[in-house]
Amino acid sequence: MTNEEMNVIIGLEVHCQLNTSSKLFCACSADFRGDAPNTHTCPVCLGLPGTLPVLNKRAIEYALKVAKAFNCVVLEKSEFCRKNYFYPDLVKAYQITMGDNPLAVGGYVEIEDDAGNPKIINLTRIHVEEDPGRLVHMGNREYGHYTLVDYNRSGIPLIEMVTEPELSSPKEARRFLNKLRAMLEYLDVFDPEKEGAIRVDANISIKGHERVEIKNISSYKGVEKALIFEITRQKNLINRGGTIVRETRHFQEGKGTTISARSKETATDYRYFPEPDLPIICVADWIKDIISPELPDARRDRFMQQYGITANHAKTLTGDLKLAEFYETIADVGAAITASWTADILIGELNYRDMSLGIVAPHASEFKDLVTLIRDKKITDKAGIEVLRVWLDNLRTGTKMEKPTKIVERLNLARESGEHLRGIVEQILASNPQAIIDHKTRKKGALNFIVGQVVKETRGKFDPREIHAMIAEFVGK
Numbered sequence: 259m260t261n262e263e264m265n266v267i268i269g270l271e272v273h274c275q276l277n278t279s280s281k282l283f284c285a286c287s288a289d290f291r292g293d294a295p296n297t298h299t300c301p302v303c304l305g306l307p308g309t310l311p312v313l314n315k316r317a318i319e320y321a322l323k324v325a326k327a328f329n330c331v332v333l334e335k336s337e338f339c340r341k342n343y344f345y346p347d348l349v350k351a352y353q354i355t356m357g358d359n360p361l362a363v364g365g366y367v368e369i370e371d372d373a374g375n376p377k378i379i380n381l382t383r384i385h386v387e388e389d390p391g392r393l394v395h396m397g398n399r400e401y402g403h404y405t406l407v408d409y410n411r412s413g414i415p416l417i418e419m420v421t422e423p424e425l426s427s428p429k430e431a432r433r434f435l436n437k438l439r440a441m442l443e444y445l446d447v448f449d450p451e452k453e454g455a456i457r458v459d460a461n462i463s464i465k466g467h468e469r470v471e472i473k474n475i476s477s478y479k480g481v482e483k484a485l486i487f488e489i490t491r492q493k494n495l496i497n498r499g500g501t502i503v504r505e506t507r508h509f510q511e512g513k514g515t516t517i518s519a520r521s522k523e524t525a526t527d528y529r530y531f532p533e534p535d536l537p538i539i540c541v542a543d544w545i546k547d548i549i550s551p552e553l554p555d556a557r558r559d560r561f562m563q564q565y566g567i568t569a570n571h572a573k574t575l576t577g578d579l580k581l582a583e584f585y586e587t588i589a590d591v592g593a594a595i596t597a598s599w600t601a602d603i604l605i606g607e608l609n610y611r612d613m614s615l616g617i618v619a620p621h622a623s624e625f626k627d628l629v630t631l632i633r634d635k636k637i638t639d640k641a642g643i644e645v646l647r648v649w650l651d652n653l654r655t656g657t658k659m660e661k662p663t664k665i666v667e668r669l670n671l672a673r674e675s676g677e678h679l680r681g682i683v684e685q686i687l688a689s690n691p692q693a694i695i696d697h698k699t700r701k702k703g704a705l706n707f708i709v710g711q712v713v714k715e716t717r718g719k720f721d722p723r724e725i726h727a728m729i730a731e732f733v734g735k
């Protein structure tokens with residue numbers, strides 16, 4: 259069988275930290291990032307003997323918001339369980355999670371398959387559980403290895419969302435996660451800026467063979483990489499006549515490879531049993547009172563209606579809540595030009611600089627000024643990009659706070675009158691006689707060479723079409 263003929267089957271388990279203000283079973287603040295280790299702890303989240311968990315109502319409310327948005331069915335009775343295993347980050351040697359009676363079952367996410375057609379990915383279940391602490395591995399060759407443990411994360415509320423094994427490629431998995439992340443962000447139940455707020459386990463197999471689980475991929479961008487590596491590994495092994503063993507593997511982010519971790523535990527290994535310290539929860543009725551905000555698909559449709567922008571622009575702009583909000587604050591400059599400068603140009607420049615929109619969003623009015631200058635033809639598109647780059651570099655380094663209008667002034671990029679252009683064209687033509695001869699003898703690229711010289715001389719202050727027209731006046735088309 260060729261590699262292309264082997265069907266890939268992927269299922270995901272996504273853990274997402276809910277952004278409640280306190281932890282799942284105690285009053286400790288859940289906002290621990292940047293604080294010293296072990297400063298957000300109490301006897302409950304340290305698992306000391308004699309302490310009892312008290313369920314955070316807000317965490318259940320957030321989980322119900324998610325269940326409603328994804329069209330899940332909330333069970334009449336949901337039950338917390340103890341999942342027993344020993345690990346230094348797990349204070350009680352069991353994790354409080356949900357077993358056979360989770361919060362909700364079913365539901366689905368609509369994505370696009372690799373051919374661009376709509377595809378439904380069904381959800382198996384959604385449940386609520388506590389996050390363990392965090393291990394920090396220290397040391398190097400000289401100082402020896404040791405591990406520190408930070409319990410600030412111990413007891414942070416998580417929802418775990420499990421998909422049916424219906425994803426067929428790493429790209430589909432990426433689109434699924436992007437959609438999921440956007441929806442959770444729109445629901446305002448999690449903060450995508452927080453490191454490790456989404457962690458993914460991936461089950462992956464080739465049809466007819468055993469499946470392998472890749473645990474704890476901490477960046478959701480790493481998921482696609484891990485899957486690509488794992489598919490290649492499994493296909494090569496099958497092609498060489500080898501057997502895929504059912505196992506857990508770890509993804510090594512830096513190397514982009516997976517390594518075998520241990521043979522896969524089964525549910526019985528965890529000795530799940532009902533958590534005696536928490537009552538059974540009955541929240542199915544509560545779902546009626548949960549108010550759903552506008553979700554990405556609805557907002558995309560509204561953008562197309564209200565602003566008359568293309569489906570692609572609407573999809574890009576609504577794929578991220580902050581981006582959608584950013585667009586809406588400045589769209590009155592002109593819906594189409596703003597969509598294009600935001601979705602096509604700004605996002606590209608941000609990605610190139612590895613900057614997040616969060617840095618730019620507070621300065622939306624300045625970006626709006628820039629788009630206005632372009633709209634009013636005060637500067638050319640080319641000059642606009644130059645100004646944008648300078649402006650973003652300033653924001654990134656925080657060295658200089660210079661508005662786009664000031665950058666245009668300082669770099670002398672304002673469009674000038676045609677008379678000024680005429681002078682420069684004359685000058686360039688006079689100093690490049692060979693190029694004129696080349697052009698007249700239809701030598702390829704000669705005209706572009708002359709245009710290039712003029713663009714260079716005028717530093718993008720004129721529209722290339724205007725330059726072309728002016729040169730044609732002198733030397734013909």
Ligand code: ZN
Pocket residue numbers: 281284285286298299300301302303304413
């Ligand atoms: Zn606590």
Ligand code: MN
Pocket residue numbers: 273355387418
């Ligand atoms: Mn879990």
